[in-house]
Amino acid sequence: MSTLLRATELHGLVVVTLGGDEIADVKDVVWRAAGGSVLGFTLNKRGLFGGPMKEVLTWAALHWVGPDAVMVPDATVLVHRDDVTGAGGAAGRGGGDVIGDDVLTEDGRRLGRVVDVIIEVEASGDVVGYEIEADEGLRSGGQRVLLPLPDTLAVSGEKLIVPAAAVDFVADDLAGFGAAVEQFRTQLRTGTS
Amino acid sequence: MDVSPLVWVVVAVAIILAVLLAVLVIQRRRRAGGVVVVGGAADADAAPEHREES
Numbered sequence: 439m440s441t442l443l444r445a446t447e448l449h450g451l452v453v454v455t456l457g458g459d460e461i462a463d464v465k466d467v468v469w470r471a472a473g474g475s476v477l478g479f480t481l482n483k484r485g486l487f488g489g490p491m492k493e494v495l496t497w498a499a500l501h502w503v504g505p506d507a508v509m510v511p512d513a514t515v516l517v518h519r520d521d522v523t524g525a526g527g528a529a530g531r532g533g534g535d536v537i538g539d540d541v542l543t544e545d546g547r548r549l550g551r552v553v554d555v556i557i558e559v560e561a562s563g564d565v566v567g568y569e570i571e572a573d574e575g576l577r578s579g580g581q582r583v584l585l586p587l588p589d590t591l592a593v594s595g596e597k598l599i600v601p602a603a604a605v606d607f608v609a610d611d612l613a614g615f616g617a618a619v620e621q622f623r624t625q626l627r628t629g630t631s
Numbered sequence: 632m633d634v635s636p637l638v639w640v641v642v643a644v645a646i647i648l649a650v651l652l653a654v655l656v657i658q659r660r661r662r663a664g665g666v667v668v669v670g671g672a673a674d675a676d677a678a679p680e681h682r683e684e685s
Contacts, residue, residue, distance in 0.1 A: 449664035464664065471670035482662045489661050535665035555666045593668050 440560040442612045443503075444569065446537075448557075453481065453495060454507045460484055461513045462491060466535075467555070469565050471593040476563030479508070480519065494519045497563045536598060541570055541585065543602040549576050549585065552598060556584060556615065564589075566619045568598065576605065584609040586622040601626065 445467040453462040462481035469476045478496035482488050499515035500508065510516075541549045554569035568585045577583055586607045587600060607622040609615040 445666040446664075463662075465662065466665045466667045468667045468669055471668050477669065480664075480667075487658060489658075535667055537666055 440558050440616070442556055442558055442566065442616055444612075445555040445557055447505075448479070448503070448508070451503075452484070452507050453479075453510060455510055455512045456501060457512060459513065461510075461516070462493075462495070463488070464495075464508060465490060467557070468494070469555070469563075473590070474565040474587060474593070476557055476565065481516070491516075492519055493517060494521075503559050503563075536568075536593070539596065539598050541568060541598045541600060543600055543605065545602045547575075547602070547605075548573055549600070549605065550583075553582060556612070558616075558619075567615060568600075576608070584612070584615045584618075586615070586619040588626050589623050603629075 448464050448467055451464045452460050453464065454460055461484070463484060464479045465482045466480040467476065468478055468480060476497050478494055478499070480494050481491040483491055493516035495508070495510065495516055499510060499517075501511055502509045536552050536555060539552050541552060543549060550570035550572040552568050553571050555565055556567035556569060558564045558566045565587060567587050569582055570585055572581050572583050585600060585604055586609075587604070603625060604622060607618040609618045
């Protein structure tokens with residue numbers, strides 16, 4: 439069974455080994471522009487004065503992501519950040535935070551500004567949607583809505599481009615968003631095949 | 632002009648508090664997280680099949 443959660447809910451979560459040791463705090467959620475899969479997390483050292491760590495936690499190394507902690511088998515799963523972001527980060531838009539970016543449809547309509555990214559937590563971590571602060575025309579201005587993304591998502595450049603059909607599957611909360619994403623992706627697949 | 636020792640104490644405390652506040656602000660920014668996307672269109676062309684399997 440999969441779970442949907444907001445990426446910003448992961449910020450600051452403590453990383454705990456199955457042995458009970460607290461080894462880090464989550465800093466950034468890092469996802470891959472090509473395909474929209476979550477690569478993993480950058481980390482902060484524990485404590486108020488702990489700075490960013492050179493090691494990162496890959497999604498593949500996770501035991502589970504819970505509401506209060508990120509569980510890992512042990513501390514040896516942390517790897518150097520260049521092993522994760524080196525090749526991908528060097529190409530195109532490396533290291534860009536999407537929070538605050540504008541969302542446009544393929545037909546040039548501005549839908550709003552990204553305030554969060556919706557992740558599906560299962561065996562892999564997939565980015566399935568954006569939470570946006572809607573512009574007038576999509577909803578009443580400033581209202582937050584969830585916008586589904588295609589499963590062949592590719593992100594590059596300063597603007598985030600989504601298919602125009604995504605507007606028909608906008609949801610107001612996470613409860614029904616999983617179904618909306620599935621319907622949207624099914625329509626894209628059947629419409630293009 | 633003589634300055635009261637109390638003034639020096641107040642100035643010192645103010646400087647210490649300002650430094651502490653600055654450190655806390657800087658540290659808060661260092662620890663702030665984001666939702667970071669890595670890679671670009673070149674990667675999209677290279678591995679488009681990744682998500683189609685799901």
